[in-house]
Amino acid sequence: MIASSVAPDLTAATVLVAFAGVFLICFMKGAFGGGFAIVGIPLLSIVMDPVTAGGLLAPLFVAMDLYALRYWKASTWSRPDLVRLLPGLLIGIGLGYLLFRFLDHHAIAIIIAVVTLMFVGLWLAGGGKVAFRQRSTPKAITAGLTSGITTMVAHSGGPPLAMYLLPLGLSKEVYAGTTSLFFTVGNATKAVPWLLLVRPAGSDWTLMAICLLAIPSGVWLGWRIHGMLDQHQIYRACYGLLVVTALKLLWDGVSGYLG
Structure with missing residues (x-):
């Protein structure tokens, strides 16, 4: 089943909220390497339905990731962990695509x-x-x-990855760099399936072009904040963001049944 995107009206409020949501996601990517995209999605859902928001963000994630590699270079990647993680990620995205129409989100x-x-x-x-x-x-x-399935279904692949990486005690740079490359691969892989499932229409493309302008400043500001925090502060912030993400997911799940 192909979900046709309902193009949001390009009002000032729509542009402002979408721009702010993309900026927040980029900030998280610069500060923590990624994995917390769901924190910004509620903002976009104020001015468009969540499915349209997912389709709008899918190609923007690729642009964010490519720009973030300017800061999270190869020296910050944990290759032993990526070798173990990436095959599962790719399989998970494939499963998520196949099950998207049947899963109870x-x-x-x-x-x-x-x-x-x-x-x-x-x-x-x-x-x-x-x-x-x-x-x-x-x-x-x-x-x-697990991250592959959840990032495909709901752009929420961060928690499973963090639950594996955080207990390893990686340095803050290696943690962020490994996370960044993991989601660079994942977001590039899932962009095409998402665009097949939710085909952007009309003003979607214009809104994407406007939101691209939020990427450089958002990633840069996050990267600067990352440099100001020490190892323990970064890890506490990551765990705190996991709680925020989990509570958002819990609210989405419960409210979905109540609604």
């Missing part, structure tokens, strides 16, 4: 939210310290696969 959102909150709760119970644990290929494959 609300149930998936609730499950991801509950697991994420449990993960953060365990971290807090352990004293909120940066952990140093061994890599696990099965856990990496599971994280990549």
Whole structure:
């Protein structure tokens, strides 16, 4: 089933809200390498339906990622982890595309939210310290696969990836750089399926062009903030953002059933 996009009217409010949402996502990408796109999506949903927002963002993610590589260079990538994560990611995106029309999105959102909150709760119970644990290929494959499915279905692939990477105790630069490249591959892969599922129409393309202007300043500002924070501050911020993301997913899932 192809979902035709309902092009939003290009009012000043629509442009302003969409621009702010893209800027926020870019800021997160510059500060943390990505994975928190869902934090900005609620803003876009104020002026357009969520499906249209997903179709609008899909190609913009690719532009954000390519620009972010200017800051998150190859020296910040954890190759051993990417080798374990990327195959699962690609398979997950394929599964997400095939199951998009049949999955109960609300149930998936609730499950991801509950697991994420449990993960953060365990971290807090352990004293909120940066952990140093061994890599696990099965856990990496599971994280990549889950992230691929959720990023395809709801642009919410960050929590599964973070639950794998954060306990490794990577340096803040390597954590952000690895996350950035992971989602560069993922967003480039899912752009075509999303554009097939939700075909942009009319003013969508104009709005995308306007939002492109938010990318350089958003990524740059996030990168500067990243440089000002130390290792523990970055990790606390990541865990805090996981809570925000999980609560948003939980709200989406529960409100979907209540509605």
